[in-house]
Structures are given as C-alpha cells and as structure tokens.
C-alpha cells in the first residue's frame with residue numbers, strides 16, 4: 001500500500017535522512033517499507049499485498065437501511081465486518097445499537113453509515129446466529145432481527161507434543177525475580193487489553209509480513225511436553241494442551257514486521273513468554289499482537305499506520321525458532337488474523 005507510506009524524511013537527523021534518501025531512490029516504486037525514525041534504518045521491502053480474492057457477504061434490505069456483513073467465511077474463528085448502510089433518499093437511522101448473540105458490537109459512524117467488527121469465536125457452537133439492531137424512532141424502540149448461519153472450522157490438530165526446552169522442564173523453578181517479572185507482564189496485559197478506546201478500525205488491513213507462509217495455523221491444537229528431572233533423567237508428565245491463539249508466519253531473523261492496521265502502540269517491550277512484544281490498539285476493543293520479535297522499531301504511545309514497520313522477526317521469549325506470531329482479538333475474543341484482511345474492505 002504505497003498510498004499510506006510516509007514520504008517525508010525532513011525531520012530526521014541529517015545523516016539518517018541522507019542515507020534513507022539514497023535507499024529510496026534505489027528501490028522500485030511499490031517495494032518500499034515504512035521509513036522508521038526510531039531505528040534509523042529503512043526497511044527494504046514493503047508489506048506484502050495479500051490477494052483477497054474471495055470473501056463472503058450477506059445483506060438484508062429493510063427499506064430505509066441495509067445491513068451488510070462481510071467475512072472470509074461465516075465460520076468459527078473469523079472476524080466479521082458489519083455496515084449499517086443508509087438507503088438512498090432515506091432519512092438515515094440515528095444512534096443504532098447492535099448485538100451479536102446478545103453481545104454488544106462496537107460500531108462507529110462513517111458518513112451516513114455505521115461500521116463495526118465482531119468475532120465469531122473459534123469455540124463458538126456452529127449453527128444459527130442472531131443479530132439485533134435497536135433504534136429509537138419518535139420515542140419508541142424498534143428492534144430489527146437478522147439471522148445467519150455459522151459453519152464449523154476444521155482446525156488443525158498436532159498429534160506430537162512440542163518440546164519447549166527450558167519451558168517444558170518443570171524442575172526449573174524460576175527465581176523470584178523471574179516470577180515477579182511474569183506477574184508484572186500479566187498485570188500489564190490485563191490492564192491494556194481491558195481498554196476500550198474510541199475509534200474504529202478502518203481499512204486498509206495489511207499483511208504483517210512481506211511474504212505469506214503459515215507455519216502454524218490459527219487455533220491449531222498443540223500439545224507441549226512437560227517433564228521433571230529425577231536423577232538426571234526425564235520423567236514425563238501429561239502434556240499440556242493449548243489452542244494456538246494466532247498464526248505463525250515464516251520469517252528469518254531480522255525480516256520486517258508491519259502493523260496490520262492503523263492504531264496506537266500500547267505495548268512495546270520484552271515480556272517473558274512473548275519475548276519482544278508489540279500490541280497495537282485499533283480502537284473499540286480491537287488489538288493486534290506481534291510476538292518473539294528480534295527488535296522493536298516503535299515505542300509505546302506512538303501512533304502507527306497500516307503497513308508501517310514496527311519491528312523485526314526473531315525468536316525471543318517462548319519460541320523455538322525465528323518466526324512471527326500474530327494474534328488479533330476483538331472484544332477479548334481471538335480470531336484468525338488473516339481473516340481480518342478479508343473482512344475489512346480496502
């Protein structure tokens with residue numbers, strides 16, 4: 001997405017800006033990444049424009065407005081984009097409220113329309129789902145009801161337990177300062193992810209890498225080895241079972257990582273499990289999370305745009321090899337991050 005790339009380098013230190021200017025000239029149009037003033041180097045490649053070819057769409061016409069839903073597919077673990085669209089010539093509806101399966105969906109005004117995103121949880125029961133739109137008309141409440149079907153997703157299951165090195169060895173009792181660090185990380189995450197800042201994620205949504213190759217898909221069932229040491233030998237315990245809360249994308253150490261959408265960086269620090277960790281708040285309870293980074297290219301509090309370089313692929317924290325783990329949460333529910341690119345129109 002060249003259109004949202006920062007072109008000006010005028011506020012950078014002279015030596016950095018002249019180096020960047022040189023690099024910019026050498027790169028073909030469309031291949032540029034975001035210029036990053038914090039790191040003082042320019043990324044070589046732009047975010048991969050993931051080809052969104054097929055998505056599913058549902059629409060209901062209710063006279064003065066239309067309700068439109070859009071998703072990669074209406075199945076478990078997908079993000080769903082919703083638009084309440086004013087019909088031509090109609091007065092438009094005022095301050096509507098939206099619910100999906102009894103849960104409030106955050107919507108924001110966009111011109112005459114309203115837009116929002118909700119999650120079909122990965123563990124949500126497939127079948128008929130209800131959307132209710134509430135509106136006030138001349139002092140009385142009108143409820144509009146909509147129904148659609150959610151399909152099952154065949155999430156991958158890994159039969160073999162994964163050895164996580166020192167994390168699998170429960171005989172290694174972390175020293176008190178590490179325990180305190182883990183607790184401090186958890187407290188920070190709780191505080192940040194409870195926030196519901198104003199604003200709504202709008203397009204475009206970019207790929208977080210410059211190449212698309214998934215090494216571990218969303219909600220894959222993974223077992224982790226657990227053992228304790230007895231007389232120098234491993235005594236295996238029942239493996240712990242986890243669902244993979246994001247996607248792992250292939251990348252070598254130092255490869256660029258890009259913000260999936262515009263928002264504010266709310267975490268940019270090293271954490272115990274996540275390693276070098278970035279979280280971006282996209283507004284209305286939508287967050288994207290980037291883990292195991294080698295380096296952080298942005299600071300907490302900074303506003304970033306879709307496709308901006310935020311860090312580099314690494315293997316820090318609970319990670320066995322260099323890769324990028326990306327998660328997306330909508331109102332506390334994990335969805336497949338890739339599904340967000342299909343849901344939000346460009």
Ligand SMILES: [Zn+2]
Nearest residue numbers: 246247248325
């Ligand atoms: Zn992962």
